[in-house]
Amino acid sequence: MAIVRWLDPFRDLSSIQERMNQIFEDALARSRGREEGLRSGMWTPAVDIYENNDSVVVKAELPGVEKDQISVEVKDGILSLRGERKFEKEVKEESYHRIERSYGSFQRSFSLPVSVDQEKVTAQFKNGVLEVTLPKKEQAKPKQIQVNVK
Numbered sequence: 706m707a708i709v710r711w712l713d714p715f716r717d718l719s720s721i722q723e724r725m726n727q728i729f730e731d732a733l734a735r736s737r738g739r740e741e742g743l744r745s746g747m748w749t750p751a752v753d754i755y756e757n758n759d760s761v762v763v764k765a766e767l768p769g770v771e772k773d774q775i776s777v778e779v780k781d782g783i784l785s786l787r788g789e790r791k792f793e794k795e796v797k798e799e800s801y802h803r804i805e806r807s808y809g810s811f812q813r814s815f816s817l818p819v820s821v822d823q824e825k826v827t828a829q830f831k832n833g834v835l836e837v838t839l840p841k842k843e844q845a846k847p848k849q850i851q852v853n854v855k
Contacts, residue, residue, distance in 0.1 A: 748790070748807035754815070758847060761821055761839040765813065768833040769806070777828045777837055779817070784826075784837065786813045 753764045765786055767775065775788040792808040817823070821839045828837045 748809055748811050749813065750786075750811055752786075752813060752815075758841075760841055761818065763815065763835075763837040763839070765835040765837075766833065767830070767835050770833070772830050775830060775835060777826075777835070779823045779826050779839075782817050782819070782823070784815045784817055784839070786835065786837070787811065 751766045755762055763784065763786075767788065767790070770788050770790045774790070775786070778785045778787075787810070789810045790806075790808050817839060820841045822842045823839075825840045826837065828835060830836075
């Protein structure tokens with residue numbers, strides 16, 4: 706029997722919670738007389754946040770969202786991402802067999818470390834991925850110290 710290391714048990718619990726929420730949402734939609742409901746309202750895009758020596762980077766998956774529908778704001782140590790994915794009206798709603806993608810507005814907010822220089826934040830949007838780069842202040846960057854041997 707192989708020993709498997711469980712790196713992040715909370716990620717698995719979060720996944721289970723998301724599945725259970727989906728089961729209840731589907732059951733409620735069917736009980737209201739809608740076999741497959743059109744999801745509109747709030748949805749939450751997936752986000753990756755990582756840090757390197759020079760900056761903190763936030764990447765958000767926003768497929769189907771137009772650039773002009775995205776707002777990025779940094780204020781009082783909080784990064785806020787807002788936007789909207791609109792339902793495409795190419796096909797009539799009653800013609801759908803299944804709708805699984807979520808539509809509507811979204812909002813995500815993240816507290817920034819004090820080491821971030823809020824005046825130099827940049828954002829770019831490419832291939833449905835929003836990348837926000839939050840540069841660190843000069844004094845927050847790690848410094849290499851030379852050790853002399855006597």
